[in-house]
Each structure stands twice: as structure tokens, then as C-alpha cells.
Amino acid sequence: MAIIDGCDGECQPRVGVYALTSCYGCQLKLATVQKIMEIANAVSFESFYMLSSASKHPADVDVAFVEGSVSTEKDLEELYEIRKHSRILVALGACSVNGGVQSWAEGEMTHEELHAKVYGTGKIGMKGLQATPISKHVEVDYYLPGCPPEEDEIMYFISAFLFGTFPEPKDYPVCSECRLAGNPCILIERGEPCLGPVTTAGCKARCITFNVPCIGCRGPVPHDTAWFDSLAMTFKNKGISKDQVRERFRIFGAHNPNLEPMLKKIYGGTD
Amino acid sequence: MRYVKISKQNTYEFLERLKKIGTLYAPHKISEKFFDFCEVDDVKDVMFEYQRTIRPPRRFFYPEREVLFTFDTRKVELYENLPSDKKQILFGVHSCDIVALRTMDSKFIDDQPDPYYKSRRENGIVIGLSCLPDEYCFCNVRRVEFVDAGFDLFFHELPDGFLVRVGTVVGHKLVDPYEGELFEEVCPDDTENMSKFEEKRTSMFTTQGNWDNLRYFMELRLNHPMYIRESEKCLGCGNCTLTCPSCKCYDVQDIPSIDGRTGERIRFWDSCQFRSHGLVAGDHNFRETKQDRFHNRYQCKNSYCSATTTSFCVGCGRCTYFCPADIQFKKNLMEIAGYKGGYS
Numbered sequence: 001m002a003i004i005d006g007c008d009g010e011c012q013p014r015v016g017v018y019a020l021t022s023c024y025g026c027q028l029k030l031a032t033v034q035k036i037m038e039i040a041n042a043v044s045f046e047s048f049y050m051l052s053s054a055s056k057h058p059a060d061v062d063v064a065f066v067e068g069s070v071s072t073e074k075d076l077e078e079l080y081e082i083r084k085h086s087r088i089l090v091a092l093g094a095c096s097v098n099g100g101v102q103s104w105a106e107g108e109m110t111h112e113e114l115h116a117k118v119y120g121t122g123k124i125g126m127k128g129l130q131a132t133p134i135s136k137h138v139e140v141d142y143y144l145p146g147c148p149p150e151e152d153e154i155m156y157f158i159s160a161f162l163f164g165t166f167p168e169p170k171d172y173p174v175c176s177e178c179r180l181a182g183n184p185c186i187l188i189e190r191g192e193p194c195l196g197p198v199t200t201a202g203c204k205a206r207c208i209t210f211n212v213p214c215i216g217c218r219g220p221v222p223h224d225t226a227w228f229d230s231l232a233m234t235f236k237n238k239g240i241s242k243d244q245v246r247e248r249f250r251i252f253g254a255h256n257p258n259l260e261p262m263l264k265k266i267y268g269g270t271d
Numbered sequence: 272m273r274y275v276k277i278s279k280q281n282t283y284e285f286l287e288r289l290k291k292i293g294t295l296y297a298p299h300k301i302s303e304k305f306f307d308f309c310e311v312d313d314v315k316d317v318m319f320e321y322q323r324t325i326r327p328p329r330r331f332f333y334p335e336r337e338v339l340f341t342f343d344t345r346k347v348e349l350y351e352n353l354p355s356d357k358k359q360i361l362f363g364v365h366s367c368d369i370v371a372l373r374t375m376d377s378k379f380i381d382d383q384p385d386p387y388y389k390s391r392r393e394n395g396i397v398i399g400l401s402c403l404p405d406e407y408c409f410c411n412v413r414r415v416e417f418v419d420a421g422f423d424l425f426f427h428e429l430p431d432g433f434l435v436r437v438g439t440v441v442g443h444k445l446v447d448p449y450e451g452e453l454f455e456e457v458c459p460d461d462t463e464n465m466s467k468f469e470e471k472r473t474s475m476f477t478t479q480g481n482w483d484n485l486r487y488f489m490e491l492r493l494n495h496p497m498y499i500r501e502s503e504k505c506l507g508c509g510n511c512t513l514t515c516p517s518c519k520c521y522d523v524q525d526i527p528s529i530d531g532r533t534g535e536r537i538r539f540w541d542s543c544q545f546r547s548h549g550l551v552a553g554d555h556n557f558r559e560t561k562q563d564r565f566h567n568r569y570q571c572k573n574s575y576c577s578a579t580t581t582s583f584c585v586g587c588g589r590c591t592y593f594c595p596a597d598i599q600f601k602k603n604l605m606e607i608a609g610y611k612g613g614y615s
């Protein structure tokens with residue numbers, strides 16, 4: 001896999017970039033990184049429809065990047081096929097890693113109720129499913145979060161694979177990057193429900209730098225270190241209600257198994 | 272020690288002239304409640320009265336993120352990326368932060384000389400500034416409220432300017448060219464005023480006495496219930512360590528280029544509050560739980576620095592002021608030691 005082992009560019013790793021239900025923003029980001037030409041020379045894109053109509057689906061690849069959530073039965077079938085044909089599978093972006101905004105109804109509404117709310121009695125040409133992160137269905141090797149992912153992280157992932165090593169996950173929150181950026185703390189100063197303390201770092205606290213509290217698009221910090229309970233306690237002390245807190249946490253974190261128990265711990269069983 | 276006086280008006284002129292020597296950084300107000308050391312553009316923006324900056328001054332000598340060296344995997348060579356010798360001048364550093372820099376020196380220069388830190392420190396000029404404490408300050412009980420080393424010049428506020436203590440040869444060279452022009456002789460009234468300022472300052476601290484026996488109580492009460500109660504509130508966000516003027520932990524990472532032939536090794540600030548800080552090979556973690564990590568900071572900050580004969584914590588109050596979860600470090604320590612004013 002590593003191209004430094006006397007390969008001299010002849011044995012290019014095969015890469016596939018796929019999309020399930022999503023806005024295609026993640027692969028657009030990947031397609032428009034500054035060094036895309038260097039990447040295209042170093043790897044062989046077997047499947048990347050945004051770049052080439054000669055793409056195969058699915059193709060046998062060394063690394064597959066999959067964006068989007070599983071929201072239809074077709075998505076699920078495709079995902080299984082992709083997994084079968086890929087040595088390494090990377091979940092690319094918020095939808096793929098955490099289900100994305102379309103999965104907000106998880107645990108709130110059944111798929112039928114949700115369908116009725118969005119489409120009424122209208123029919124759609126495919127069998128829909130409750131939107132879920134891809135890790136609910138297949139084994140995922142690496143997670144590259146973000147809405148869309150950051151260019152430096154995309155580059156880090158690809159260069160690490162090419163080097164024959166693996167990308168190290170970030171297990172610390174946006175809050176830390178925000179302090180290093182020298183931003184005033186919105187949560188302390190204005191008491192606004194910023195999700196920086198529970199959201200995976202990597203964005204260099206972009207929103208807060210523009211004076212907007214974090215909504216958690218990069219998803220909860222991995223390895224069970226997103227302390228929803230402690231943050232809910234902080235919000236509660238600032239007079240923010242359970243509903244408000246819950247709604248905010250659920251935008252990008254509805255699938256996190258710790259969310260509901262931790263909220264219940266602070267606010268109790270009632271809303 | 273040499274003492275001179277400068278008027279407020281001349282101080283602005285002095286700052287203007289400092290800008291010609293190197294890059295000048297000084298405290299600026301960045302929002303309603305926060306201050307930070309920023310590069311000085313207009314000297315009139317410099318804040319002479321502030322409690323604490325959101326980012327500690329150590330970052331000028333030990334940046335949040337730096338490239339240590341680049342490497343070539345084919346030639347198996349590395350190329351060090353040592354800092355340039357440009358001068359960095361820090362104006363307005365409080366005594367707590369000056370002592371914190373000396374604790375940094377004890378690790379990055381005395382123990383294991385770090386060429387990157389050492390070079391920046393040698394090219395740095397530190398100008399201290401007196402201050403009045405708020406309820407978060409406890410440098411006095413840490414015995415660092417008045418420094419006698421670690422600064423080139425120290426400005427003590429007077430009603431009509433500053434009484435300046437000259438601390439080093441570099442400090443003399445900053446004053447010499449402007450003696451009689453910007454700087455004047457100190458008169459007995461100035462000394463009287465400095466004395467009054469110190470008296471007022473001493474009375475303003477909300478904690479009095481000293482905490483010399485604290486570190487022993489920290490060791491004797493390792494299982495104090497405070498750790499369980501307070502770590503429950505903790506967000507594990509690392510703000511306490513990243514804003515701390517004496518935290519030293521870093522991580523390094525190799526970032527290869529796309530062709531895999533070159534790359535760079537970067538160093539960036541780490542925090543003992545993060546899970547991966549204690550993570551080693553074989554997936555073993557020295558500090559597996561949030562409580563373990565919370566506990567670690569309390570022990571580390573209260574341990575003894577022989578170079579300064581103080582604790583590593585200098586009582587600046589940042590870890591409490593910038594804690595989103597409002598965890599009160601000072602009160603928690605007082606609770607452990609059984610000092611009045613703690614929670615219990």
C-alpha cells in the first residue's frame with residue numbers, strides 16, 4: 001500500500017469515492033482540495049463520479065471514502081457492496097460518521113411518521129429508511145468528520161494511507177482549538193449554548209471565530225469522551241431548558257448512545 | 272537594582288520605540304470580558320489595567336503548533352526548522368506570568384534544553400507590569416506576587432506614570448538611550464506612591480497568608496471526595512491547561528507529503544485532560560477515566576518547582592476564569608487543605 005517502498009508511482013493505490021444519501025458536499029470538498037492533481041497522480045481513482053464518468057460502481061479498491069447516511073434500501077445494498085470491494089473504508093463527513101441532520105428523527109418518530117410529515121401521502125420512487133450512520137451496518141476503519149471535512153484533514157488521511165501508516169483520530173473537542181485560536185468564549189461571556197466542549201476538534205473553531213456558537217457538525221468527541229451530562233449541567237445552570245439542550249445536541253448527535261442517558265441524569269425523566 | 276521613572280505619556284513614546292527593536296506584543300481588550308496579548312499596532316490600544324489574558328505568554332516562546340523539522344525519506348535526512356532570531360517584546364506581563372515563564376525555563380532550558388524554546392527565549396524581552404487582583408487571583412498565597420527575576424524591566428503603576436525596576440543588562444540597554452529624555456530619576460514621592468499601591472494591592476487579595484503546606488495535603492488526601500464531585504462537572508475540554516501559563520505538555524506528529532518522500536514533524540500543545548494524553552502502545556491508558564485526568568492536573572500544578580521554589584501553579588486564576596463549567600480551582604484546593612474559604 002505504501003508507495004515509498006520502491007514503487008515509484010507504478011503501483012498506485014486504488015481509491016473509490018462514493019456517495020449515499022447526502023448533499024455531495026464532502027466529495028466536492030475532496031475534489032477541490034488544492035493538491036487534487038497531486039492526489040490524482042499518486043492514486044488511481046477507480047470510482048469517483050464527480051471527477052470521471054469512467055467510474056465503476058463498486059470497484060475493487062484499497063481505500064473507499066463513503067459520504068452520506070444510509071437513508072434508503074438502495075443505500076444499504078450499495079454500502080454492503082462497497083464494503084465487500086474495499087480494503088479500507090473511511091466514513092467521510094457528518095452524514096456518514098453520525099447520520100447527519102437527516103437523522104434528527106431517530107428515536108423521536110418512526111420512519112412512517114417522518115415520511116408522512118415530509119411527503120404527506122405522496123409516493124417516492126424508493127424504499128426509505130430511518131437515516132443512520134454507516135457504522136450501524138458495516139465495519140468502518142476510519143472516521144473523517146466534518147460538514148464538509150477540512151482540507152488539512154483530507155490531506156492528512158490520504159498522505160497517511162499513501163505513506164503506509166494510519167491517520168490518528170482526534171479525541172479532543174473544538175473548545176480546545178477555540179482557546180488556542182484566541183477567541184473569547186461565547187459560552188462564558190454570553191451564556192449561549194455552544195457545543196464546542198463536546199464536539200470533535202479539527203475545524204479550528206471556525207464558527208466561533210465568526211462569533212457563532214458551535215452546533216456540533218463534526219459530531220460528538222469519540223471514545224465516549226463527549227460529556228453531554230457535564231455540558232447539560234452547565235447549560236442548565238444558565239437557565240437553558242432540557243428541550244432546547246436536547247434539540248441542539250440532536251442536530252448532529254442523535255445517534256450517540258450516551259446522549260439520552262446523560263441528559264436524563266441532569267434534567268431527570270421529565271421534559 | 273536600578274530604578275527610573277517614566278510618565279504615562281512617555282510610556283506611549285517608549286512603546287513606539289520598542290516597536291522598532293522587534294515585534295511588540297501587549298495586552299489588548301478583545302471582548303467584553305477577555306484580554307489577550309496582541310501585536311501592537313496603535314500604542315493607544317495597549318491596556319495597562321487587566322487581570323489575565325486568555326492565552327498565556329508562554330505561547331510566544333513555545334507556540335501552540337510549530338514545525339520542528341522536515342525530512343526526506345529517500346535521503347534519510349532531516350532539516351531542522353529553528354526559529355528565526357527576530358526579537359519578540361512582551362510588554363505588560365504580570366508577576367504570576369513571569370514566574371510561570373521561569374517554571375517553563377526550568378524544564379525547557381535547565382532539564383532538557385529545547386533549542387526551539389531556548390532560542391526564542393534568548394531573543395525575547397519581557398517587560399513586567401504591576402496589577403490589582405480580582406477574586407480569581409491567588410498569586411500571593413503562591414508567593415509569586417512580587418518578582419525579583421525573570422524580567423528585563425518591570426513597570427510599577429504610579430498616579431502619574433510608572434516606577435521602573437531594571438532587571439537585566441538588556442533592561443539597562445533599553446533605558447540607557449532615553450535616560451533624561453523619556454526616563455527620569457525616582458523621587459521620594461514616587462517611592463511613597465509605589466508603597467501605597469503595594470499596600471492597597473496586598474489588602475485586595477481574597478486569600479491571605481501562604482499555602483506552603485498545600486502540596487503535602489494534596490498528597491495526603493489523594494482520595495478526597497472533591498475529586499469525584501468536581502470531575503463530574505468537568506467537560507474535559509482542556510481549557511484549564513491550554514490557558515495555563517505553566518503547562519508544558521505537547522504531542523508530536525509526522526505529516527507526510529502526498530508522494531511519501533518528504534514530510535514534516537509538528538509539535539503542538541497537548542492536554543492531560545484529553546483521553547489520548549495517557550494512551551500508550553497496546554491500548555493501555557495511564558489515566559483511563561475523566562476523574563483520573565482531572566486528578567492529574569491538581570497534582571501536577573501543585574507539585575514543587577525547585578528553580579522557583581514555588582509550585583508550578585502561580586495563582587493567575589485562568590483555569591477558573593476560563594472554565595466553561597465554572598469549576599473553582601482555588602476553592603477546591605482550599606477545601607482539600609482545609610483552609611477557610613473552601614467549599615467544605
